[in-house]
Amino acid sequence: MGTGKPQLLFVHGIGGLRDAAADRRRWLEALAKGARGAGLADMISALTQGWLADVTFADYSDLFNRRGAQGGTGGELDESDVPFLLGLLDSMLEELAEQFPPESSPVEARVVLDARFQLDAAVSGRQSQGAGEIGRRLVGVTTTVLRLPGLRRTAQWVNGWGLLSHLAQVGRYLDRRTKRAELGSAVRARVLDGLDPARPVVVVSHSLGTVVAYEALHTYEGDVPLWVTLGSPLALGAVVLDRLVPTPAHCPARIAAWLNFWDRDDIVVGRPHLANWILPSESGVKALTAPVDSRGLWTHTATKYLEHREVARPVIEALLS
Incomplete structure (x- = not known):
């Protein structure tokens, strides 16, 4: 393992344009x-003042959100976004149906059933509709999901289009066709930029950032004593897992330990399947998965995960080792 001051790398997930300095501060405060x-x-002062590690917040949000950028923005979906979103929303509604069974959560179950009806209608009419019409139907699905008690109040999205357009970022990143492949390469380069392979780096990634980190770390030549994944969609079957590069999915070679945390109320993650569906590295390292309970419906934010002692302790200990 390399020597010298360790590095701590934060890799964010889906969302709008970010203020990297402000997000770096918020993530450190949560940790x-x-x-x-x-x-x-x-250890708090050593962490927040930068004495313990050189801390980098890898910001690639402009690649998705700047008008005319590689990731695209605008008021309608591209035709290529549709298959991914249909699969992702299907997985999310399955999670919500499990979370809100009719016998114990009748109000929430009706909302989920309404969203399922709309999604099934979008699927059945897909062949006769253009991307614009399907997009409007899918906005209806996400708008309905936002009716769940507590979700609109605690989520980062004010409407269904905001949620849908940000979910589409995952599919755009995973698209391997020429223009979108260029987007993925640019995102990974942004994440690895500035890292010193001669010094160890602890990587903490969230949401889409776990997908980006998976692919970036397969090319990284430095030592990674710990990789932490939070709210990861890596194990979401055909919509994510089967599209990863390299495949079959396996732990990157330079990882010494991999901890994966998921919240039982996080509808974006693939639950505990990640540890079972992603193969170990050649040295035998694989994901160790543990649940956390953030309380409250919308738990898919990095800071909520980082506030858990179960998450913070191994990060600090890896930086001290």
Whole structure:
């Protein structure tokens, strides 16, 4: 393993344009809160002041959100976005149906059933409709999902289009056709830019960032004592897992330990399947998966995960080792 001051790399997920400095501060503050809960309060100043590690927040949000950029924006979906979104929304509604059974959550179950009806209608009419009409139907699905009690209040999206357009970023990243493949390459380059392979790096990635980190770390030549994945969609079957490069999906070779955390209420993740469906590295390293409970419906934010002592402790310990 390399020597010298360790590096801590944060890799964000879906969303709009970011303020990297502000997000870096928020992620560190959340990690510090988790460290306090883990009984590591004496490490907080070292972490937040940069004495413990050189901290980088890898911001690639402009590649998806700048008008005319490779990832595309605008008010309608591209035809190529549709298959991915149909699969992803189907997986999300399956998760919600499990979370809100009719016998114990009748109001929520009716909302989920309504969204399922709309999604099935979009699928059945797909061949006779253009991308614009299907997009409007899918916005209807996400708008309905946002009616779930608590979700609109706690989520980062104010309407169905905002949620749908951000979910589409995952499919755009995974699209291997020429223009979209260029997007993926640019995102991975942004994540690895500035890292020093001679020094160890602890990687903390969230949501889409776990997909990006998976592919980027397969090409990285430095030592990674710990990779932490939060709210990861890596194990979402055909919509994500089967489209990863390299395939079959396996742990990157330079990873010494991989911890995957998922919240039981996080509708974007593939639940605990990640550890079972992604093969170990040649040295035998594979994901160790553990649940956390953030309480509240919308738990798919990096800071909620980082505030858990179960997440913060191994990150701090890896930086100290």
